[in-house]
Amino acid sequence: MAKKQKIAAVGKDTNMETAYRIERFLAAEARTLDEERYDDWLAMLDESIVYKMPIPMNTYRRNRPGKSSIRETMIYDESFEKLKQRAAREDTGMVWLNDPATHHIRTITNIESFCTDDASVYDVRSKFTLLRSRRDKDHVSHTGLRKDLIQDTNDGLKIVARTVFLPERVIVDKNLNMFF
Amino acid sequence: MGHDSQIPEAGDFLRTYMGEDDVIVVRGEDGEVRAFLNACSHRGNKVCHAEWGKTKAFTCSYHGWAYDNMGELAAVPLEEAIYDNLDRSKLGLVPVARVQNYKGMIFGTFAEEGPDLEEYLGDMKYYLDVVLDASPEGMELIGTPFRVEIRGNWKLPVENAIGDGYHVAWAHAGAMRVVGTIGQGRGESVLGIGKDNTGFDDSGQMQVAIPPHTVLSTLDGQSGYALYDNPGPCIEYLEQVRPSVVERLGDVRGTQLLGSETHMGVFPNLQIIQGLNLLRVIHPKGPGSFEVATYSMADKNTPDEVKDIIVKHVGQTFGSAGILEGDDGDFTEAITHSPNGYATRQMKGWLGMAQGRTMDWDGPGDASPGIVNELCQREFYTQWQRTMLAESVSDILPEQSAQKESANG
Numbered sequence: 277m278a279k280k281q282k283i284a285a286v287g288k289d290t291n292m293e294t295a296y297r298i299e300r301f302l303a304a305e306a307r308t309l310d311e312e313r314y315d316d317w318l319a320m321l322d323e324s325i326v327y328k329m330p331i332p333m334n335t336y337r338r339n340r341p342g343k344s345s346i347r348e349t350m351i352y353d354e355s356f357e358k359l360k361q362r363a364a365r366e367d368t369g370m371v372w373l374n375d376p377a378t379h380h381i382r383t384i385t386n387i388e389s390f391c392t393d394d395a396s397v398y399d400v401r402s403k404f405t406l407l408r409s410r411r412d413k414d415h416v417s418h419t420g421l422r423k424d425l426i427q428d429t430n431d432g433l434k435i436v437a438r439t440v441f442l443p444e445r446v447i448v449d450k451n452l453n454m455f456f
Numbered sequence: 457m458g459h460d461s462q463i464p465e466a467g468d469f470l471r472t473y474m475g476e477d478d479v480i481v482v483r484g485e486d487g488e489v490r491a492f493l494n495a496c497s498h499r500g501n502k503v504c505h506a507e508w509g510k511t512k513a514f515t516c517s518y519h520g521w522a523y524d525n526m527g528e529l530a531a532v533p534l535e536e537a538i539y540d541n542l543d544r545s546k547l548g549l550v551p552v553a554r555v556q557n558y559k560g561m562i563f564g565t566f567a568e569e570g571p572d573l574e575e576y577l578g579d580m581k582y583y584l585d586v587v588l589d590a591s592p593e594g595m596e597l598i599g600t601p602f603r604v605e606i607r608g609n610w611k612l613p614v615e616n617a618i619g620d621g622y623h624v625a626w627a628h629a630g631a632m633r634v635v636g637t638i639g640q641g642r643g644e645s646v647l648g649i650g651k652d653n654t655g656f657d658d659s660g661q662m663q664v665a666i667p668p669h670t671v672l673s674t675l676d677g678q679s680g681y682a683l684y685d686n687p688g689p690c691i692e693y694l695e696q697v698r699p700s701v702v703e704r705l706g707d708v709r710g711t712q713l714l715g716s717e718t719h720m721g722v723f724p725n726l727q728i729i730q731g732l733n734l735l736r737v738i739h740p741k742g743p744g745s746f747e748v749a750t751y752s753m754a755d756k757n758t759p760d761e762v763k764d765i766i767v768k769h770v771g772q773t774f775g776s777a778g779i780l781e782g783d784d785g786d787f788t789e790a791i792t793h794s795p796n797g798y799a800t801r802q803m804k805g806w807l808g809m810a811q812g813r814t815m816d817w818d819g820p821g822d823a824s825p826g827i828v829n830e831l832c833q834r835e836f837y838t839q840w841q842r843t844m845l846a847e848s849v850s851d852i853l854p855e856q857s858a859q860k861e862s863a864n865g
C-alpha cells in the first residue's frame with residue numbers, strides 16, 4: 277500500500293468553535309443575498325475583497341494556461357467598488373428582468389475551514405447550488421464551488437477573497453447577474 | 457472563425473462553429489491557417505474536444521485515427537493488418553472550402569464559388585480598418601471568449617447589437633444608472649440620450665448601410681468610452697495615437713470614427729464594437745437557440761494598463777455576468793417565443809424608424825442621422841431575405857451601388 281495520505285491538502289483544521297462560526301456566517305450570507313439585502317451583504321465583505329470567477333478551461337491537460345498564447349478570462353473580476361455597483365444596480369428598481377422579483381435560493385454545503393499562516397485568516401472551501409427562478413417557469417440551477425479567505429475582525433467575520441468555480445463552459449442562462 | 461492573434465504558432469488551434477458545424481481552425485506545421493470539419497473520416501466522431509491549444513495531431517478517441525495539423529490522415533491503428541487498400545491521402549479531414557484572411561481576421565465559407573472575402577466585405581473594409589489597421593501591428597483578441605447560450609433566434613441579438621440604439625437607455629436603465637458617464641456623475645446624458653430616457657440629441661451621429669453590412673457610430677471620436685467608469689487612461693492613449701491614425705487612415709476615420717461608439721455589423725453574425733472594444737459572434741443553434749461568443753479586443757500596441765481596463769470593462773458590461781448583457785437575453789427570448797401562439801404569429805413587428813431620413817457623410821455607404829434609428833436593422837433583415845431567396849451564391853450580394861466619390865476620407 278502507498279504511504280499514508282494526508283487527507284486535507286489545504287491546511288490544519290480550525291478549532292470547532294471557529295468552524296461553527298464560519299458555517300453560521302456562510303449560511304447567514306446566503307440568506308442575506310436570497311433576501312436581496314445587498315447593503316447587509318456588502319457589510320460582510322472586507323473592502324479589499326478580490327472576487328473572481330474564472331472561465332473553466334476546456335483544453336487538453338497538456339495545454340494548461342501559460343503553455344499557450346490564449347490567456348484566461350474572468351467572468352467576475354471585481355473589487356469592492358464594482359460589487360457595490362452591481363448591488364446598486366439591483367436597487368435602482370429599473371432592472372426590468374427582476375420585476376416581478378427573481379427568486380434566488382442558495383444552498384451552501386461541504387464547508388471546510390482551515391488555518392492559514394495568518395492566525396486571523398481562514399481558508400474556507402464550500403460548495404453551492406444557486407437556484408434562480410422567475411416568472412412561470414424560468415428556473416435555472418447553478419452548482420459550483422468556492423474558495424474563500426475569511427478574516428476574523430473586531431467587527432466579526434469578513435470575506436477578504438472569494439474565487440468561484442462554476443464548471444459551465446457555456447453558460448446556459450440569460451445572465452449570471454447574481455452573487456455567488 | 458477567429459483571428460491570427462489567437463493561433464500565432466504552428467500547431468496552435470481553436471474550435472468554433474460555422475452555423476451548427478463544429479470546425480477546427482489550425483495553423484499547420486507549414487504556418488498556413490486551415491479549417492476543417494471536426495468529424496473523423498472513419499465514423500464521424502469528433503477528432504478534437506478541446507476548445508483551443510497546440511498540437512501536432514488530432515487523434516480520434518473512437519478507433520485512434522490520427523490527423524496531422526494540416527488535416528492529412530497520418531496514422532491508422534493496425535493499418536497493414538486490417539485494411540488491404542486504404543488510401544489515406546483521400547481520408548483527410550474535410551476542409552472548409554475557402555479560408556481567407558482580412559488583416560488578421562480569419563473567415564471561412566463552405567461555398568466553393570461566390571464572392572471572395574475582399575469582394576464580400578467591399579466598402580466595409582473602410583470601417584473595419586479603423587479597428588484592424590489603426591497601427592501597423594493591428595488588432596488582437598484577448599483571452600478566451602465568454603460563451604452564453606440563450607433560447608432565442610440568432611437574428612435578434614445580431615440586429616440588437618448592430619443597430620438598436622433605441623433600447624440602450626431604457627432596457628439597460630438599471631445599469632446606466634450605475635456605470636460610466638451617468639453612474640459616475642460625469643454627465644446627465646449618455647450617447648445623446650438623457651438620464652431618464654428623455655431629451656435626445658442625435659446631432660453628429662449616424663447609421664450607415666454598406667450592404668450587406670452596417671455601421672452605427674456617434675462620430676464624436678471618444679464616446680466609445682462613455683460606459684467606462686474610469687476612461688481616463690483609455691482616452692489619453694486614444695489621443696496619443698490619434699495623429700498617427702489620422703496620417704494612416706485620413707481625417708474622417710482618424711477624427712470622427714476612431715474612439716467613437718461604433719458598432720460594425722458584418723453580415724451575417726459578426727459584430728465588432730469599438731469603444732466597448734468587444735467582438736461578438738452569434739452562432740445559431742437551430743431556430744430557437746443561439747450561442748454568443750464575446751471577445752475583448754484591442755490594438756496590439758495598447759499599453760497593458762489600458763488593455764486591463766478594457767478586459768475588465770468587457771467582463772463587467774458584456775461578459776457572461778455583464779450587467780448590460782443580461783438584460784438583452786430576456787426580450788430576445790420573449791420575441792422568439794411570442795409567435796408560438798397562432799394569433800400572435802399573425803402580427804407584424806415594426807422597424808420603420810427614420811425611414812427616408814438621409815444625411816451627408818464623407819465615408820462610403822448611405823447614411824441616416826442618429827444612432828436611435830432602425831436603418832441597420834432593416835438592412836440586416838433585407839440582406840437575410842436576399843440571402844434566403846438567392847438562387848445561387850452569386851446572388852447573395854446586393855447589386856453594386858455606385859461608389860461614392862469621396863470614399864477615401
Ligand code: FES
Binds near residue numbers: 497500501518519521
Ligand atoms: S470514428 Fe474516428 S477512428 Fe473511428
Ligand SMILES: [Fe+2]
Binds near residue numbers: 784
Ligand atoms: Fe442591449
